Amino acid sequence: MRMALANWRAISRGPYKMLQLAEEVFESHEMKLWIILLLCILQLLQGSRSTNYEVIGDEKTMDIVCDAQEDKGNVPLRQILDISGLTFEVAEDLETLYYNGDIKVLMDVPSGPIGMQVDVFRWERNEWIPTPLCLKRDSLCNSLTNPREIWYPLFRKIPKNEMICPPKKGHIYTLNNVSNHEFVRNMPHADIAGDLKAVVHLSSGDLKTCAVVFFKVYVN
CATH class of the missing domain: 1.10.220 (Annexin V; domain 1)
Incomplete structure (x- = not known):
């Protein structure tokens, strides 16, 4: 004793x-x-454990289209999703955006799990440099409603009755004041501050597509 x-x-x-x-x-x-x-x-x-990050999505993310070098898909994302119904408002800080409107599904997505791989690049010396940061999920649908995922603050604002995944042709996801400005707290430290882009590869059955997201990261 x-x-x-x-x-x-x-x-x-x-x-x-x-x-x-x-x-x-x-x-x-x-x-x-x-x-x-x-x-x-x-x-x-x-x-x-005490590192906090401020993440601000770039308005050019609305383009979402990967370039030919990045794209490994067989179906362009624009043939799967119609985001022309989205609009955004700029807040007083001139950085925060609030997205509103509908995202419409243009084709049936296979009923199996949707695999996802994300590779992150940082803008340095006038070119996109690969970083060690990557993210892989075997089932995107299962991760969308997980509070521990970094994208949870975005998807939690979509009405629960619309959170159908995988979606069918004609399904609509509604965004209501979804902000591009988020804080991620108490995360392991990583050298990721700066201008970044995430290249997202999605696959389900024989369907493969690609999207790109641009954002800035500040370490607080």
């Missing part, structure tokens, strides 16, 4: 006390090295 109490007191006083206790308990040099390495990793992870 006394040993357990001593361990708890050492842990509560921080990693350095933990290391001192470990040196008393373990005689092996290899064990000491592993403890030191583990404590360093824990300290780094603890420091990385």
